[in-house]
Amino acid sequence: MIGVSKLSRAFAMMLLAACVMLGVAVANPARAQQAAIGNTPVSAAAQPADYLLGPADKVRVTVYGEPSLSGEFFISGSGVMSLPLIGEIRAGGMTLGQFQSAVQKALSDGYLKDPRVSAEVLTFRPFYILGEVEKPGTYPYTSGLTVLNAVATAGGFTYRADKRTVWIKHNGETSEVKGELTPSIVVAPGDTIRIGERFF
Structure with missing residues (x-):
């Protein structure tokens, strides 16, 4: 049978460990938050949702499950992007969300069933x-x-x-x-x- 003193000592150690962890979180909340999200890095080039694409932007287009349709593409001076299978598609003046929807719609129009598309700007126009x-x-x-x-x-x-x-x-x-x-x-x-x- 475990004595009361041993139980008290174990409880005290647990309480001390909890206080130390709480102290780290208070002293360095950024580190504590990073630990809480599994050290997932946040992109330094976070792109605002309302950013409008334009000529000379370089965009990575990913069509899930279709590597031959995915890649990195430039927007031309006339605001269009040439993509595999669907050809030229308007990109200039669109947000990334609008552009993704346009690509998905073009691919679903007789090419793919329920395509899933993502896009991100790799390099912005100068x-x-x-x-x-x-x-x-x-x-x-x-x-x-x-x-x-x-x-x-x-x-x-x-x-x-x-x-x-x-x-x-x-x-x-x-x-x-x-x-x-x-x-x-x-x-x-x-x-x-x-x-x-x-x-x-």
Whole structure:
């Protein structure tokens, strides 16, 4: 028969272990959350649900159970994507969800029974930066890009640059919008950034 002291000691050890685990969770909630979800990494390039596809986006299309119909494809300048079996399909101006539905519908129209399709953007269309930066031009877009990141990518400001304002033309729009240049201004794929010249 186990003595009371031994039971008390075992209970105390269990209580101590629980307190230590609780302390880890409080001190580092991110680690505790990661452990709770099985260390599943979260994509750094998380794609917003309302992102609209456009020319030069590279998309991975997966048709489950049909490897010959799956692959990585670019959206052309006219906004279409050429896919196996179904040919050209409109992609520009669609969200990923809308595009997936369009591909599923096209495949189910006499080709496959109940196709299941997923799509994800692998590389976004580039951004453009002009004006008073050292190396104006076209650069690859990365998720979470800010105007200051874009300027750094282009070699930094010239000595003539107006570092207080920025002009941005969003993809698909015809006019620039002037704004205060702050660290929080986010650039979208296809944006054209212009850094003006300061007046002495």
